[in-house]
Amino acid sequence: MSSFIHAQKEIQFDCTSHQLTEGYEISILRFYVSNIQVKSTDGRWYSDQVDAHLIDKEVPSSWTISLVDCPKNLDIDSVVFVLGTDSLTNVSGILDGDLDPIKGMYWSWNSGYINVKVEGKEQATNTAFEYHLGGYLPPFSTAREIRLKTSTANSLRISVDVSRFLKNAKVEERLEVMIPGPEASKLSSHLSTCFSID
Amino acid sequence: MSFSALDENWLSPSQRAQIDSWPDPVYNFAENPISEDGFQLGRKLFYDPMLSRDQTISCANCHLQYTGFTHVDHAVSHGIEGRKGTRNSPALINLAWNSSFHWDGGVNHLDVQAINPIEHFAEMDNTLENVLNYVNGNPEYRSAFFHAFGDSMATSKTLLKAFSQFTTSLVSSDSKYDQYIRGEVGFTEQEKNGLRLFDNFCNRCHTAPLFNSNRYASNGLPIDTMYNDVGRYAITKQGSDSLQFRIPTLRNIEHTYPYMHDGRFRKLREVVKHYAEELDRSNPYLSEELKSEMKLSENEQKDLIAFLCTLTDRTFLYNRRYSFPN
Known part of the structure; x- marks a missing residue:
């Protein structure tokens, strides 16, 4: 049996490209990605072995996720993942790794993960905004499944258009969401449409 | 079990x-x-x-x-x-x-x-x-x-x-009530009558042997405007959960005063009086279990309290394994 390590497929989350050109200054952009699956062009599925990843704009090493069982050169048809953490994760008590509450993405008063943090200001108007999106209890759950079909079959670079999300949020006239509820749920839906793949 | x-x-x-x-x-x-x-x-x-x-x-x-x-x-x-x-x-x-x-x-x-x-x-x-x-x-x-x-x-x-x-x-599993259920001690007539009243009026929410429910309910207390505490609603944002609070255990209730989520009652007799006499039964938020009358005479209220005092568990309250470690 051979024991060499195959090069693994990597997914890259690009957290920085859009907002720079759109007049927003993003101080915090952090979000959980979980239950990642990729489908090869010949129809096979590969699942990520890690429960959840915390992607942090400030931590470039967090932008890349390696899929252990998926060979690097495999042609990929589509990527499916959950933006946020599923309800089982939210009721599982104390977890470690990226799900450790000391990561600052956990509400202790209303047990559960803050799936997304977006904080910063709009430069032209100097208006600060702060969005902490989370909550797993229906009907205001905030985890969103995202399905992206690749165009180049080999590169898996996923971009997050935060400025588009912020424009949406502004239309809702909300500069601050800090608790689970209808606003967090609605904004999570908005944000889930702001992901795209190369 | x-x-x-x-x-x-x-x-x-x-x-x-x-x-x-x-x-x-x-x-x-x-x-x-x-x-x-x-x-x-x-x-x-x-x-x-x-x-x-x-x-x-x-x-x-x-x-x-x-x-x-x-x-x-x-x-x-x-x-x-x-x-x-x-x-x-x-x-x-x-x-x-x-x-x-x-x-x-x-x-x-x-x-x-x-x-x-x-x-x-x-x-x-x-x-x-x-x-x-x-x-x-x-x-x-x-x-x-x-x-x-x-x-x-x-x-x-x-x-x-x-x-x-x-x-x-x-x-806590060794109160006088527990000992009575296990047949180790007797109840006084007053405690027996209190138990009967408890079974009639209280046990559906404060269910033996734990004397609680893993549920939330509105017990009809008017909101204290100093706190404006909406209870469970703050967690779920569902209107039906407004003013609902946990149904707590009544074990050792004799010693856990003051009572209710904001500690507004100092005496057990105030608590019993709230349920027996002061409750507004037309309150739309009121828990279903409380919508029917709970008519208790003054003596019956005392009997109920005598029963509640049988939930005191001195083995628990004075268990040295639970106290400040040496």
Whole structure:
């Protein structure tokens, strides 16, 4: 049996490209990605072995996720993942790794993960905004499944258009969401449409 | 109860015999097997004021053993620097059977409960990270964590599981009521009559043997405008949960005064009077169980209170294993 390590497929989350050109200054952009699956062009599925990843704009090493069982050169048809953490994760008590509450993405008063943090200001108007999106209890759950079909079959670079999300949020006239509820749920839906793949 | 499913080191043999006919606990001991070292570590943490930001208060400040692990005489409790909270400190009794915690049920697992008092501004106002740094820099704790979890370096996971090893062990199962049910002692006529009234009017929510429900309900108390506490609604944002609060255990109720979520009643007779005489039954938020009349004469109210006093468990309140560690 051979024991060499195959090069693994990597997914890259690009957290920085859009907002720079759109007049927003993003101080915090952090979000959980979980239950990642990729489908090869010949129809096979590969699942990520890690429960959840915390992607942090400030931590470039967090932008890349390696899929252990998926060979690097495999042609990929589509990527499916959950933006946020599923309800089982939210009721599982104390977890470690990226799900450790000391990561600052956990509400202790209303047990559960803050799936997304977006904080910063709009430069032209100097208006600060702060969005902490989370909550797993229906009907205001905030985890969103995202399905992206690749165009180049080999590169898996996923971009997050935060400025588009912020424009949406502004239309809702909300500069601050800090608790689970209808606003967090609605904004999570908005944000889930702001992901795209190369 | 199916003891095969339970952790073998949880509780003493006599306690296990006492809870033989109880429902299975909610807490999953398979994910946190109890050990003597783990229990003692949790106990040490529970009584350690170094956990608070200014090193002045421990968990035990608001959860005193002799009063059922609540803050006797305080309508609402105060944390560091005299900062006041907005709710009455809950009694810590039989927590292994609770599926959620706090008056609004905002905490969904016992293992994550302790983060709240550690980080709450009006309680210890510290951070989980600071507490980990403190225990990891302390040789006694490093040794204790090594013995309990096989690693001297504490993590959020081992720290919080240590708390649960102690708090799940706070089991009250030897009150006069328990002894009466087991046929070990008799009840007075007054206590028997109180039990009959309790079964008629109270047991549907405060259900024996735990004398609680893992539910929330509105007991008809008007909102206190000083706090404007909407209860469960703050957690779920569902209108139907407005003004609903946890249905707490009545075990050791004689000693856990003051009563209700904001501690507004100082005496048990005020509580009983609220349900028997003062309740507005047309209140649309009122729990279904309270919508029918609860007519009790003055003597019957006294009988009911006599029964409630049989829920006092001195074995629990004075169990030295639960007290300040030497």
